[in-house]
Amino acid sequence: AQSVSQHNHHVILSEAASLELGCNYSYGGTVNLFWYVQYPGQHLQLLLKYFSGDPLVKGIKGFEAEFIKSKFSFNLRKPSVQWSDTAEYFCAVNVPSGTYKYIFGTGTRLKVLA
Amino acid sequence: KAGVTQTPRYLIKTRGQQVTLSCSPISGHRSVSWYQQTPGQGLQFLFEYFSETQRNKGNFPGRFSGRQFSNSRSEMNVSTLELGDSALYLCASGSSYNEQFFGPGTRLTVL
Numbered sequence A: 001a002q003s004v005s006q007h008n009h010h011v012i013l014s015e016a017a018s019l020e021l022g023c024n025y026s027y028g029g030t031v032n033l034f035w036y037v038q039y040p041g042q043h044l045q046l047l048l049k050y051f052s053g054d055p056l057v058k059g060i061k062g063f064e065a066e067f068i069k070s071k072f073s074f075n076l077r078k079p080s081v082q083w084s085d086t087a088e089y090f091c092a093v094n095v096p097s098g099t100y101k102y103i104f105g106t107g108t109r110l111k112v113l114a
Numbered sequence B: 001k002a003g004v005t006q007t008p009r010y011l012i013k014t015r016g017q018q019v020t021l022s023c024s025p026i027s028g029h030r031s032v033s034w035y036q037q038t039p040g041q042g043l044q045f046l047f048e049y050f051s052e053t054q055r056n057k058g059n060f061p062g063r064f065s066g067r068q069f070s071n072s073r074s075e076m077n078v079s080t081l082e083l084g085d086s087a088l089y090l091c092a093s094g095s096s097y098n099e100q101f102f103g104p105g106t107r108l109t110v111l
Helices: none
Strands: A003-005 A010-014 A019-021 A024-026 A032-038 A044-050 A056-058 A064-068 A073-078 A087-097 A099-104 A108-113 B005-007 B010-013 B019-024 B031-038 B042-050 B053-057 B064-068 B074-078 B087-093 B106-110
Touching: A003 A087, A003 A099, A010 A019, A019 A108, A024 A073, A032 A064, A032 A073, A044 A056, A044 A064, A044 A073, A073 A087, A087 B042, A099 B042, B005 B087, B010 B019, B019 B087, B019 B106, B031 B074, B042 B064, B074 B087
Parallel strands: A010 A108, B010 B106
Antiparallel strands: A003 A024, A019 A073, A032 A044, A032 A087, A056 A064, A064 A073, A087 A099, A087 A108, B005 B019, B019 B074, B031 B042, B031 B087, B042 B053, B064 B074, B087 B106
16 A cells, blocks of 8 residues: 655754655655645645656745655755744655545654744 | 635544534535544545545545535534544545645544
């Protein structure tokens, strides 16, 4: 069965530190890849997505992610985090198995210390 | 454009009862998906409806069911509630192959 792994469950960083959150998926075929963010008290919202083309995608609020097909990875990065980036981050894969179905990772809670 | 709305926002039930949750998608969206969110488990896909038909189904027992109406509004029903059903239930609308727009969720507590 397809799955998405986020190995970092909790991350604590100081402001201005660099961020990289890991995401690996298990599916050998074509996938669409997403990162969603859930700020405290807010809805889940899309950070960025990858369908095809340039494997380095840029999203909102200075986030970017790199798709490495050979590693089945789609890691999220930000060069300098801010206190307002404190949130839970979810990686998701969309598998076109007849009809599309989203598979989410378990999430990474990021706390940024001011 | 109004976002995805879910009602009620909070529910407290006891074991053995049943519950119905409602979701109104963004106007024009025909796909509605339901997820269960619990700490440590992330979001687990329940089912997706498109034009009143269930198009996808996750690995949940038959106690979890849903339906979609002609106006795209969707309901989810859980029968014979168990303690482990306590969770945040999220509804999302939009294309199943593209971005999904999430509602605020319904927090269900089973006592």
